[in-house]
Amino acid sequence: MSTLDLIYALLKGLEVTLVLTVLSMILGFVLAFVAGLGRLSKYKIVRTISAIYVEVIRGTSLLVQLFWIYFALPILGIRLPAMAAGILALGLNSGAYGSEIVRSSILSVPEGQNEAGIALNMTRFQRMWRIIMPQAFVMMLPGFGNLQIELLKGTALVSLITLADLTYQANVLNASTLETTKIFGILLIMYYLIAWPMTKGIRWLENRLTVGRY
Amino acid sequence: MWDWNFTISILPEILSALKITVLATVTSFFFALILGLILTMLSRVRIKSIAMITRKFIDFVRNTPLLVQLYFIFYVFPQYGVALEPFTAGVIGLGMHYSTYLSEVYRGGIEAIPEGQWEAAKALNFDRANTWTKIILPQAIPPIIPVLGNYLIVMFKETPLLSAITLVEILQTAKTIGANSFRYLEAFTIVGVLFLLLSYPSSRLIRSLELRLNKNR
Secondary structure, rough: OHHHHHHHHHHHHHHHHHHHHHHHHHHHHHHHHHHHOOOOOHHHHHHHHHHHHHHHHHHHHHHHHHHHHHHHHHHHHHOOOOOHHHHHHHHHHHHHHHHHEEEEEEEOOOHHHHHHHHOOOOOOHHHHHHHHHHHHHHOOOOOOOOHHHHHHHHHHHHHHOOOOHHHHHHHHHHHOOOOOHHHHHHHHHHHHHHHHHHHHHHHHHHHOOOOOOO | OOOOHHHHHHHHHHHHHHHHHHHHHHHHEEEEEEEEHHHHHEEEEEEHHHHHHHHHHHHHHOOOHHHHHHHHHHHHHHHOOOOHHEEEEEEEHHHHHHHHHHHHHHHHHOOOHHHHHHHHHOOOOHHHHHHHHHHHHHHHHHHOOOOOOOHHHHHHHHHHHHHHHHOOOOHHHHHHHHHHHHOOOHHHHHHHHHHHHHHHHHHHHHHHHHHHHOOOO
């Protein structure tokens, strides 16, 4: 097979990889805020639940979680299709790591900002939404940028639960053509090319949001 | 549902595979420590082209999946006559991947050394090798030990990936047990719990080490 044919055959997996990345990114983003804010809640029960979620996910490994959700959950009566299992595992994972970014960014906004909000008679929600969050969000961006790259790299693992992503296609192609060097070389470059606009995009957003700040 | 008798019966087999997991982690970590330092040095040499190629290499490795790198090492190298055992290929892959992360950590440590230290070394007529080994590294390494420790834990949690290149570590063992008995629940849960039991206390330990280190300054 020519190089072009190989690229074309590999691209069949691109859609799965991209869909998986985007959907688990959204799930992870939401979970990161829920758990990150949860750990700063005034209710102990909310703090405990958030902490358990974050520590359990961060303490085990992504592949183990993926296998657990895909192979072990059906025994408890919950049977998820491979795609859903992949999104759930990747989303839970990036949510747990993201919550630490959310939490530490919020904590690094100077206390005086909060006090000024109180002095201006703002409610707790107003202080968080209008004072703390806009400042914390800018600080979160570099962290989230790295997290998206980790997430993209993590999507390669779903090939091990039979989901037909880029890596899976590469394995299939490798078995049938034996052009190993070319296939895995192209595959590496493809992932690099997907990651590239992601890093650029986050940097662009960072510059936009820090305009006029110092 | 959950079967305790079955759990107890498979526990010894999974625990014995833990040896491979730990051995792979430690070996890869030392490999990453050394390669990471070499990468840091190379990205700082005065010859621009070498420094640039090193940075591109770091960037490329960091932005591509470890799993694909493992496949590359395990399947491509034999085509050129270098057949690697799963363990060796795994250690090279995992170690190389994280050496690019560690090189950033070293870089941070080295950049934190005040310029005056370099100047003092020059004033005292230290050559380059002595400047690095006697002045810079002894000051740059201790503050970054907790960060290095965190990466040791991260690498420990990445070892299940080596099952994809047929290394029989704990996840692979659990998978085999699951496939033979059609009971995946117990086997995979044990693996998850083992990871949690080992990595959570370690990360707490490193956290307290970090706090103590910061207090002394």
